[in-house]
Amino acid sequence: KAGVTQTPRYLIKTRGQQVTLSCSPISGHRSVSWYQQTPGQGLQFLFEYFSETQRNKGNFPGRFSGRQFSNSRSEMNVSTLELGDSALYLCASSLQGRNLETQYFGPGTRLLVL
Amino acid sequence: DQQVKQNSPSLSVQEGRISILNCDYTNSMFDYFLWYKKYPAEGPTFLISISSIKDKNEDGRFTVFLNKSAKHLSLHIVPSQPGDSAVYFCAASAGTSGTYKYIFGTGTRLKVLA
Numbered sequence: 001k002a003g004v005t006q007t008p009r010y011l012i013k014t015r016g017q018q019v020t021l022s023c024s025p026i027s028g029h030r031s032v033s034w035y036q037q038t039p040g041q042g043l044q045f046l047f048e049y050f051s052e053t054q055r056n057k058g059n060f061p062g063r064f065s066g067r068q069f070s071n072s073r074s075e076m077n078v079s080t081l082e083l084g085d086s087a088l089y090l091c092a093s094s095l096q097g098r099n100l101e102t103q104y105f106g107p108g109t110r111l112l113v114l
Numbered sequence: 115d116q117q118v119k120q121n122s123p124s125l126s127v128q129e130g131r132i133s134i135l136n137c138d139y140t141n142s143m144f145d146y147f148l149w150y151k152k153y154p155a156e157g158p159t160f161l162i163s164i165s166s167i168k169d170k171n172e173d174g175r176f177t178v179f180l181n182k183s184a185k186h187l188s189l190h191i192v193p194s195q196p197g198d199s200a201v202y203f204c205a206a207s208a209g210t211s212g213t214y215k216y217i218f219g220t221g222t223r224l225k226v227l228a
Binding site for chain 2 (some may be wrong): 004037039040041042043044045090092100101102103104105106108
């Protein structure tokens, strides 16, 4: 069974631009969660989608948004990029999304904002 | 305010010795804790968990200890192997359902020297 895939793996953008990241979950998984990893803050929960609906949201500004498609693939969008948005963005999929232990993480997309 | 802290950003241990990774938390409502391991260019993978009703949980070479009065947990790896070299995150939640409730630490990079 293929794992969670994220594209692109690396991205360089400049301040003010917007970016879209993609996550393909494990086949059959309906929950996709997004996390931001920075050296100073560790992993921080962004949001979770389940069956095309945002089910939970972390404490991030509205510049961070996402969506999920009918095939469970998910995209995350960050508008008006700031230097502080430079981070590793991880997505994780699971069948139901209720238990962190059963989430499978992708390798992440490393975003650098200049 | 960092509710889950891993105060040691890095740790080096000789192969065959014990590795002890520490995690402190401030929220007394946390009742479930996990450890994740992350290799470079890969997503985090679940390692071991512990509920607040226990003070110890063991899985092979990995043991997690919980000291509720000190709000401290630790991960012991015995014996340490070079393949254990990775970044280790602890995470805590108040209630086990809902992945969005987990708060992660900033991680400790473990290097096991051959």
